[in-house]
Amino acid sequence: MSETVQRLDRKKVMILAAAALVVLVLGGGIAAYLVFRGEELTYQTQAALRKALPETAAAELHERGVKLAGPLKCGDLPSRTKDKLRVSCSGTTSDEKPVAVFGSGERETAESHYTILVAGKPVVENAPCLGADCRGEEG
Numbered sequence: 001m002s003e004t005v006q007r008l009d010r011k012k013v014m015i016l017a018a019a020a021l022v023v024l025v026l027g028g029g030i031a032a033y034l035v036f037r038g039e040e041l042t043y044q045t046q047a048a049l050r051k052a053l054p055e056t057a058a059a060e061l062h063e064r065g066v067k068l069a070g071p072l073k074c075g076d077l078p079s080r081t082k083d084k085l086r087v088s089c090s091g092t093t094s095d096e097k098p099v100a101v102f103g104s105g106e107r108e109t110a111e112s113h114y115t116i117l118v119a120g121k122p123v124v125e126n127a128p129c130l131g132a133d134c135r136g137e138e139g
Contacts, residue, residue, distance in 0.1 A: 041085070041105045041107065041110055041112060046080055054073075054074050056131040060130040067093060069094050073090055075087070083108060085107075088100065098119060098120070099117070099118050102116075103130075112128055113128065114128075
């Protein structure tokens with residue numbers, strides 16, 4: 001009888017071990033999904049960021065009561081790479097104060113950062129989004 005009990009105990013241990021392994025694998029998969037859920041940059045390319053930044057920055061400034069004299073002019077920064085998007089824009093306010101806008105995106109972390117300076121003073125500093133992008137609107 002003790003041999004039969006040992007077989008049953010061994011069988012139960014194997015079943016429990018297999019169940020525990022399944023739980024661990026599923027738990028790890030769920031955790032990995034939650035951590036790396038495929039977040040992507042709002043603007044996937046340097047060109048897309050460069051094209052969108054004048055409009056989103058102008059909208060952000062408008063929301064903060066800053067009126068621009070004309071459209072912002074944007075260009076690529078030399079520090080850009082395929083995985084590190086970098087754009088800067090410049091312009092002036094209606095009362096002739098200089099405006100500088102900096103936008104960046106990191107593919108590895110899917111993070112974006114934006115800074116807007118008016119007359120050298122930060123109006124927006126390291127924000128994750130600007131204008132309609134902060135509200136999830138498409139533009």
